[in-house]
Amino acid sequence: xxxxxxxxxxxxxxxxxGVELESRAVLKQAIAxxxxxxxxxxxxxxxxxxxxxxxxxxxxxxxxxxxxxxIVTTNDELYRAAADADGKTDPHTKEVLRYRxxxxxxxxxxxxxxxNTNLFIEMVRLIKQVELGIRAVPGTALKNxxxxxxxxxxxxxxxxxxxxxxxxxxxxVEDDLDPLVKMAVLHYQFEAIHPxxxxxxxxxxxxxxxxxxxxxxxxxxxLFLSRYIIANRMDYYRGLRQVTEEQDWESWILFxxxxxxxxxQHTFDQVTxxxxxxxxxxxxxxxxxxxxxxxxxxxxxxxxxxxxIQFVVDLGLAKRQTASSYxxxxxxxxxxxxxxxxxxxxxxxxxxxxxxxx
Numbered sequence: 001x002x003x004x005x006x007x008x009x010x011x012x013x014x015x016x017x018g019v020e021l022e023s024r025a026v027l028k029q030a031i032a033x034x035x036x037x038x039x040x041x042x043x044x045x046x047x048x049x050x051x052x053x054x055x056x057x058x059x060x061x062x063x064x065x066x067x068x069x070x071i072v073t074t075n076d077e078l079y080r081a082a083a084d085a086d087g088k089t090d091p092h093t094k095e096v097l098r099y100r101x102x103x104x105x106x107x108x109x110x111x112x113x114x115x116n117t118n119l120f121i122e123m124v125r126l127i128k129q130v131e132l133g134i135r136a137v138p139g140t141a142l143k144n145x146x147x148x149x150x151x152x153x154x155x156x157x158x159x160x161x162x163x164x165x166x167x168x169x170x171x172x173v174e175d176d177l178d179p180l181v182k183m184a185v186l187h188y189q190f191e192a193i194h195p196x197x198x199x200x201x202x203x204x205x206x207x208x209x210x211x212x213x214x215x216x217x218x219x220x221x222x223l224f225l226s227r228y229i230i231a232n233r234m235d236y237y238r239g240l241r242q243v244t245e246e247q248d249w250e251s252w253i254l255f256x257x258x259x260x261x262x263x264x265q266h267t268f269d270q271v272t273x274x275x276x277x278x279x280x281x282x283x284x285x286x287x288x289x290x291x292x293x294x295x296x297x298x299x300x301x302x303x304x305x306x307x308x309i310q311f312v313v314d315l316g317l318a319k320r321q322t323a324s325s326y327x328x329x330x331x332x333x334x335x336x337x338x339x340x341x342x343x344x345x346x347x348x349x350x351x352x353x354x355x356x357x358x
Contacts, residue, residue, distance in 0.1 A: 003245055008138070008155040012163060012192055015170035017249055021181055026253050030178045033261040034217075037180075040268045041218050049299045053222050053271065054104075055082075056304055056356055062099040064226035065205045068233070071095050075357045083306035084344060095127070099202055102126035106210045107221050115171055115207070115214055117164045123206055124199040132196050134160050140194065151244065153194035163193045171211065179215040183208055184256035188243050205229075224267050228259040274355050278302050281335055281351075288333055292326045301336060305353040306346045 003009060022030070044053060056079075063078055073093040081089040081097060102123040109119050124132050134157045142151040154160055167189050170182070177185075190204040209221035229236045232255070239255045242248040282298045296315055301307050312323035327347045330336040336347040 005151055006149050008152050010154045010159050012154055014166045023250050029254055029257040030180050033180050033257045036261050036264040037217055040264045043271055050220050052303050057222050058100055061224055061226055062096050064230055065202050066096045069201055079305045098127050103206050110214055116168055124196050124203045127199045127202055134195050135197055160195050181253055183211050184253040224263040225259055228263050277351055289329050292329055301349050305349045
């Protein structure tokens, strides 16, 4: 069956693709991407409190991945909502926070079991907050901005589950493919299967990160792939389309390898700047406010840009009145900025927020 964008692509080829994937150009780019990714992994491993990276940096990936789906929120709203999970916020921000929750869940699940269809379903349900399952109703078609059908994914729950089962086998089979090449292939295949009624793009981008963790290329899922995709959105969708219509795997794999190299370098540079900033603040607090200094307090104000008195109390650093005086002292030194929104008082690390959004 030849591909027809208006008909369900139930003949989507199984993995592995029946073509040579590791051309000379692909292998050269894979070496470059692996080198930068290894540098990022090494840097992250040196950080005593990796929760700092997961809490703050992962939110940027969550925001950008959601932005690809036209779910847009501001950085201020996002980080404030993250600090006040029970407070009122807009639906888009809540959905971005759920993306982070789904990524957390997938990351924790990898400690118990490998990537599988049930985990994909669990993650998409967390993102969408509805009991989504494998698409069972026919009629799904992907359209461009002009309303033209550009792709019709496979349909029929049985066929979709067969394709997902094949995807699982491809993920876990022992072969000689470079893991980054494999990630590019599985990302295309998941997008092509389009297994859910909604949330496929975000679930697929989470799958990229979890695959890198499962294969040992990252210890924690910190990589800004969505940043590169947004900056090169036309090339991203063109690459997916060329695999479908022309079996042009090389262009697609090269795109994804460049995405890994670029975003790994960006994240490495960003983490380096944040660590330098953190050390500068640590030295300053020790010098100017030695009475309130503690390693845990410094880590707290770098865990997320928005801090509250209750966070200090919850860490066991001080009771409420003393905790308030700690944050007031840091605000007095210009290290934090005090802001009252409604009844809640926040202490904002503007320097950290700036680094996170660069």
